[in-house]
Amino acid sequence: MNVATSNAAKRVMVLYTGGTIGMQASANGLAPASGFEARMGEYLASQPDLNVVQWCFREMSPLIDSANMTPAYWLRLSAAIIEAIDQQDCDSVLVLHGTDTLAYSAAAMCFQLIGLPAPVLFTGSMLPAGVPHSDAWENVSGALAALAQGQPNGVQLYFHGTLMAPTRCAKVRSFGRNPFVSLLRNGGGTAADYVPSELLYNRPKHLANVGVLPLVPGIGAAQLDALLNSGIEALVLECFGSGTGPSDDPAFLASLQRAQENGIVIVAITQCHEGGVELDVYEAGSRLRDAGVLSGGGMTREAVFGKLHALLGADLPLAEVRRLVELDVCGELV
Missing domain, CATH: 3.40.50.1170 (L-asparaginase, N-terminal domain)
Structure with missing residues (x-):
């Protein structure tokens, strides 16, 4: 920052x-x-x-x-x-x-x-x-x-x-x-201990492919798979409340797990104007975490969308992308 x-x-x-x-x-x-x-x-x-x-x-x-x-x-x-x-x-x-x-x-x-x-x-x-x-x-x-x-x-x-x-x-x-x-979003994100040089302004970036999916009552694996199979590299999952989703739908959770195994980064944020995601508060959130979904904390849709484009566009290793998603880089999690 x-x-x-x-x-x-x-x-x-x-x-x-x-x-x-x-x-x-x-x-x-x-x-x-x-x-x-x-x-x-x-x-x-x-x-x-x-x-x-x-x-x-x-x-x-x-x-x-x-x-x-x-x-x-x-x-x-x-x-x-x-x-x-x-x-x-x-x-x-x-x-x-x-x-x-x-x-x-x-x-x-x-x-x-x-x-x-x-x-x-x-x-x-x-x-x-x-x-x-x-x-x-x-x-x-x-x-x-x-x-x-x-x-x-x-x-x-x-x-x-x-x-x-x-x-x-x-x-x-x-x-x-x-x-x-x-917006009054939850802070408390840990600051990144270092910013990889690949992210600096004078290093080349390429175009990334990031999708966004708001959850609604009754959403199923077919809708999720349609987006996951569209060629995206990352998905912003707009969850209910503090980060809950259809945790009683085995097919939906299996799709999330497959996406992680295929290298697609999935980040949960809240649909609420205030607050943020805490995936471990409810079982319906912890099951998303178990399926490989990362916490977007209090990030706004605008912030996480831009952040994922930068992280993926810098050709960082997947593990580094996943690490930095949950750390504060530009004031998005403070």
Whole structure:
């Protein structure tokens, strides 16, 4: 985890991925649009009371609605962030991103950018820049001001004047100016005693294949097997309560056991907004543990999904992946 505090930003790279913040009307509704650099520059120049840090701008390609975000795009985004810091004389990065998957991307970057000697902020808006009551310029100028004040190295989410740890928050509202909240998840995770060099930001990563399966009453082995047989390398199992599942279904448990034997990493998290997984509290949880399921503790879906992509994408040995899943690497389990 990055803990060093950076100095006040002097040159910020703004990476524009698309999202609501820069959308404009099209025949089929709001769609991502180019030209945001000029609009941003015009707005900031019109605000003489703002003490704006020097910034440069890069438009990612393609510009997307964040509903179309993918882990493959994450690899391009992390490469752009690294390039800005290591090659373009920038000391910090501001990522403009759609809100629907912003928490996923920010959490993923926490794990993709371990050791990056610079702060990275993610922000966006609930309404496009320029429309009445939009929060776009408020969030852009606020994020730039936060960087100018100096932020710790690593990734944070900025929205409506608040800085949040991406591995601990989620989008919980589809309306209003405060869509993101920090979730009250159980901490207590043991910090990793070391971080393998393969996980550092400047080491190559490849695309991984991670699935997510929410448990519902009556779910069976057929549904589980359909996902396990799809080619995934890891599965996030969203369990009930403190980590329970259909423990009286021998076929379901056998599928979990086969997955472990086949090298598929399965991690249990809770569906609850608060709390976390403790697999040994109930028999219905301990049987999952006996079948090889790992505890995700209080990790959010966003955090564990990004963590698994990083661990698997770094080509770590399977035993090391399984070890690190249950240890705190980027504040996801504290």
